[in-house]
Amino acid sequence: MRTLGGFADPFLAEIAGQPDALRRAAASLLERREELERIREAAVVSRTIVFTGMGSSYDACYPAVNDLAGRGFPAILVDTAELLHFRRPILNGQTLAVIVSQSGESAEIVKLANEIAEQRTRPFVVSITNGLDNDLARRADLTLDTRVGPESGPSTMTFAGAMTILSGVARLLAGDALDTAIDRTRTAAEGAALSAERLLDDPEAFAADLEDWHGGRGIMVLLGRGPARAATEMGALILKESGVMAESLESAMFRHGPLELAGPDMTAIVMATEPETRRLDLALAADLVEIGANVLVVTPDGTAPKGARSVATGYLDRALLSAVSIVPVQLLAWKLAQSRGRRPGEYTKASKVTTRE
Incomplete structure (x- = not known):
């Protein structure tokens, strides 16, 4: 521990x-x-x-x-x-x-x-x-x-x-x-x-590996549905707080227009953790791979389409699954901030507690 x-x-x-x-x-x-x-x-x-x-x-x-x-x-x-x-x-x-x-x-x-x-x-x-x-x-x-x-x-x-x-x-x-x-x-x-x-057994090595996978691409999206939106929304927020532009979208909404952005300059993190929509989310990940995007898929068992990277969380109570599925995103945010010359976790314009509307 x-x-x-x-x-x-x-x-x-x-x-x-x-x-x-x-x-x-x-x-x-x-x-x-x-x-x-x-x-x-x-x-x-x-x-x-x-x-x-x-x-x-x-x-x-x-x-x-x-x-x-x-x-x-x-x-x-x-x-x-x-x-x-x-x-x-x-x-x-x-x-x-x-x-x-x-x-x-x-x-x-x-x-x-x-x-x-x-x-x-x-x-x-x-x-x-x-x-x-x-x-x-x-x-x-x-x-x-x-x-x-x-x-x-x-x-x-x-x-x-x-x-x-x-x-x-x-x-x-x-x-x-x-x-x-x-x-x-x-x-x-x-x-x-x-x-x-x-997942945190060797966090610095895992973070470096994720940075290599990211490859400096200019567009980053995090996609999920239902309870998994806790991880995608928070993941996009923590990336922004680390100076990295990222957007979170509900997976179905992504097909309604934003899919047009997909291509070799896109990194997509798909949280396919919810059993009700697992098939749909894996199909979206496969489509993104086919279009040429760089795709990471998070599932309980590590399943991912060919050409996508996978992370397995293990089968967990869905109430707390997002607390685990977000870990790779947090490590990526930390590493990208470090590599871009920022002090990871330090605010330069915002603050930990927002006291002004």
Whole structure:
């Protein structure tokens, strides 16, 4: 098991610290048993479950929202800026709001929490943050701490930790008994942690290999569907935060026009991890290879079309699969930043916590 020491820089150390972040977040649920029971009680009287966040916190919600909606529960995902300025009337006395924020201090998050507190009929608010000494947690009805600890670079450990807590919350909202929800979340987190440790066995060598595969191509897209969009959206974000232009698209939407960009100057990372659409995603990857794009396919078993590179995650609980499938993207972002003369994980224009809309 790796510690955060002995790495080239803090960003790489934080990437390597994700397996233990998964474990810490899952273990924290045991300490919040009474609070977690309140989620089940609040869900009974809620007509709508709204998940919201910004950046990586928003991306981390994809698996939980897809899981609940797939079981017939009225769960929706809206980024906090849109919710604040255009959709706030849905936050009423019959709403359960799950607000996710690394810091609990982002501009939109703080403003939304303040405005909810002033409503005459307000939703039941569950906050998920890294630590509890923040504006969001102070205004929430129920607070959950990811227990990730300090993180200075783009979201890696906090992304994994938030998804872990969200997986436990989703199980409770779907009707699992408290002990069942906690046990299943801890089992899922341990499986994801072990798989991530395998991919991170020699992170610098793997990152260098991925950079060679990338080959300096000018266009990069990340494609996925359903819960896998947590990895593709967050992957594109972390590449941008590392100074690399990349775009994330839902795989089906990519065929509706953006496919025209495909060719020898394109690198495409296809997350074909969801069983419902695996055949479709592998077919898209095969089409991209045929057109001449450079393609990496991530699947549980390493399956990929001829001519594409593959990465196997192992068969994992889909609630946390994105915490593993994103690892190659994180390592590629780290290496490309380093090779382009940037200090990996260091912001030059943005900041870790966005305090201005």
